[in-house]
Amino acid sequence: MLKLEPNIKKNLRATGRRMTRTRQAVLSLLQKTRQPVSATEIFERLHQEKVAIDLVTVYRTVHVLKELGLVLQLDLHQEGLSRYELKEGRKHHHHIRCQICGQIEDLLLCPLKKVTKLIEQQTQFIVDDHTLEFTGLCPQCQ
Amino acid sequence: MLKLEPNIKKNLRATGRRMTRTRQAVLSLLQKTRQPVSATEIFERLHQEKVAIDLVTVYRTVHVLKELGLVLQLDLHQEGLSRYELKEGRKHHHHIRCQICGQIEDLLLCPLKKVTKLIEQQTQFIVDDHTLEFTGLCPQCQ
DNA sequence: TGGTATTTGCAATGGACTTGCAATAAGAAG
DNA sequence: CTTCTTATTGCAAGTCCATTGCAAATACCA
Incomplete structure (x- = not known):
């Protein structure tokens, strides 16, 4: 499990949000991924791990995590998509x-x-x- | 008219391309625009000047000018679109x-x-x- | 364990940009 | 100046990343 999790849950609760299975899955993936990942990559890797999640939910999740200041959004030159990485501790x-x-x-x-x-x-x-x-x-x- | 024009025309001809009224219009607009402009902005400003041009043509034109090394493409952070500026002499x-x-x-x-x-x-x-x-x-x- | 507000999935939509194709126009040759 | 070839244009449709509306599912507090 995530060491960050209790803190993050507190963070979520503080803004009236909930810690859900999908949010845990996205966080856990971000934590074990070295390179910044796109929404589609998150979606695909979670599906490889047999985690059922909709691509829309991935977008909404990274958006929330970004709002909480837990995730950074990167727009690399001429890639035409956004990538995300955990900010926590970095x-x-x-x-x-x-x-x-x-x-x-x-x-x-x-x-x-x-x-x-x-x-x-x-x-x-x-x-x-x-x-x-x-x-x-x-x-x-x- | 454009001072650059004869050179640019030569440039275009050298790669089997033609100097057209729409390319002149885009070049002329880029020359008098200070800030980097998006394709849509080019489209709108030219229409304000009563220059008939399709948005598709704007995209194709900036693409060609970029290939010729006359234009720079910028992708500013989280704007979600590309902007263009003349490289010539800058x-x-x-x-x-x-x-x-x-x-x-x-x-x-x-x-x-x-x-x-x-x-x-x-x-x-x-x-x-x-x-x-x-x-x-x-x-x-x- | 139940009640309620948040979250999710699905379908539809939006916005930037690209592609296919027939019609138009540049510009070289005569 | 006129003709002919070929690049270019406009329109329509399509692609890709991302967002939104809404009903069904589910977190989590009492």
Whole structure:
């Protein structure tokens, strides 16, 4: 079972929501998945594990988890779909994706703190988020 | 008329393509538009100018211009659509977008050269592109 | 264990973008 | 300037990711 589960359930209850079998299944899948996954991938992998869940429910579940701040939604360049990853316990990071095989790897660095200050000065915006993604060829596809 | 036009026409002819009235119209609109525009926006603005063009043709046109390397395609975070801007004569840059009003501003800096080297060492990927975007509140929406 | 509000599944819908095909028009040749 | 070939356009239909409406199922508190 999930270590996170009791906390998450509390989180859900605090907003009048319930911990259901399908939400557990999605959380559990996200927890054991390394790469960010799309709704369709969640749907397919759960079906492989004989978990009955509708694709609509997957979309609604990741949406709720995102609202609770438990999940991050990624929109990688020109993929035309969203991917999701557990935020719980993870540090701020970015990604690099292989243009050939689609493999996605985490980048544990973020070089943007100073730049953010600079941009706020230059533009008078208040910056509250950024997205950064690299694309290229992974070692296997070179 | 467009200063770019003769060059672009040459470009088109070199790949067996033609300079048409609709392509001129799209190019001309892109040239006078500051912010990156979506296909639908191109469609609507041209119709305001009484230029008859189908939305499909807009999509096909920006696709061709992108193939020729004249146009950049941007997929800003969670917008769910693509935007396009003329590449011609412009330096590499990034964008910041206001979460309230959607205004997009250019950022003329790019802090990623050194980071790219580092990432290539760390991951063994060959990096060939990156996307970087900031979101926040513009001065008017704060 | 029952009652009620949340959640789910199914079907239908929405929005961005693409594709097939016949009609139109660019532009090279005469 | 006219003709001819071939690229391009417009329209209709289709695809893909995602959302919405609603009745049936189910979490969970009393």
